[in-house]
Amino acid sequence: MIVTIGIWCAAFLTLAIFSFLYKDNPFYRFAEHLFTGVSAAYWMVVAFWNQIHPNLFGNLWWPDWFLRKWPEFTYVLVDEVHVGGEILPGNALVDGSLSPEVLASAELVNIISPIYYIPLVLGILFFTRLIPKISYLSRWPLAFVMGMAAGLRLYSFLQSNAMMQISSTVNPAPIMGQGFLAWLNFLIVAIGVFTGLIYFYFSKEHKGVFGQLSRVGVLFLMLSFGAAFGYTVMARISLLLGRFQFLGGWLGGIFGN
């Protein structure tokens, strides 16, 4: 029954979205607004259970009574369960290996990392953005995120996206001993990268030889955009076929194939 209701819901929502192809209408708007609400909650819930629950709450201090109150929630907060002389992982709270009587007498060890109060405070400070009077405090977590991103990306982009790509372009070692075609392809890639980079160099006017090289770069970029476009269209068409197959299955279910 639940599955049948689900399939009808999915079919209705699919048709409601497709109805926009005719024109904007209340069914489309309903589906669009539902999607906004559901997806915001979906990502919020996923972020909570994947990051905040295990990685933040798991490193903070919790009182013993709380750890015992909801074991199905606190099993990730408990690092060790001491039963007699035995040390078990926190999962022992929920895997059914220990009886309630044994659990009641067991010692629950919650190893804390005080440094994790920093992301807790910074995370909470994000919400000051909703209070105009102190909204400037939300710059602190923002500064942390930007500093972290800058430090991470500076090296990783320089290493993988710049140096490695340049190395792959100019290093002929992988095609050593191969035929003329391999060398021709190697040359095409090298010329494409070099002229493409010339196109992106805006400190010099694109005139004369420099302008000609830049134009060759544009041709390579256009070819690249064309290929990317082709792949994007194919991906979208594949999604469209998936939806048509679903609707076909749904109609088949109604009319008995």
Add this chain to the structure above:
Amino acid sequence: MLLKRWIPLFILIFVGVMTLISWFVPHDPIGGLGDNFSQFFDIIASFAIILGAANLIKLQGSKIFRRKRNWQYSIVTIVGFIITAVVGINWHITMGVLPEGFNYIAGPHVNQATSPFYWIWWYIFTPLSATMYALLAFYVASASYRAFRARNLEATILLLAGIVVMLGRVPLGQMLTNWMPDAIGFLRIERVADWIYTYPNAAGQRAIMIGIALGVVSTSLRLILGIEKSFLGEE
């Protein structure tokens, strides 16, 4: 001024420099600090997602409160949000009886077939997102009809590359050229599509990647050195 300007600037520079150094000094305490920062980043980003959701509800709520145009649809957004959030956060809500051997476990419950959160994901979220993206196929087709006119050499190359790649990936396109003998088999459309993808496309992509990398490096340097302060609302 201290709270609004100098503390965020200090946080940015300290975190940026420490993260950068941790690439080169993997030993504790700097290496460990880098790992912790990476984890903090994910946690704080999760709070930002929750803030985004709270902001959405605030905006939609104010739309309903002020009876703005089409405010009725905002109720749909808020109801959809609340139901999904409640069944996602409360791990005790299930549809029917839990199967033998299953337990209410917070976290993994969102992936259990008996969870209403999973039901919402499978029967509401997935069809809506897939159909939204599928809808773009029609608009991409109509946009390309307008944009893909072979008006000059650049547009022609874009058009040809797009067509060859698309045809090279479908059986119908491959049927067009599979009559070709092996001697000129390299001209078969799927092989040309592969070649375009592997060589000229890779060249263009690499040029773009290197350009982006240099841009990211310079922007990151500006941030770490405290030159770029636009996030503080300064020029």
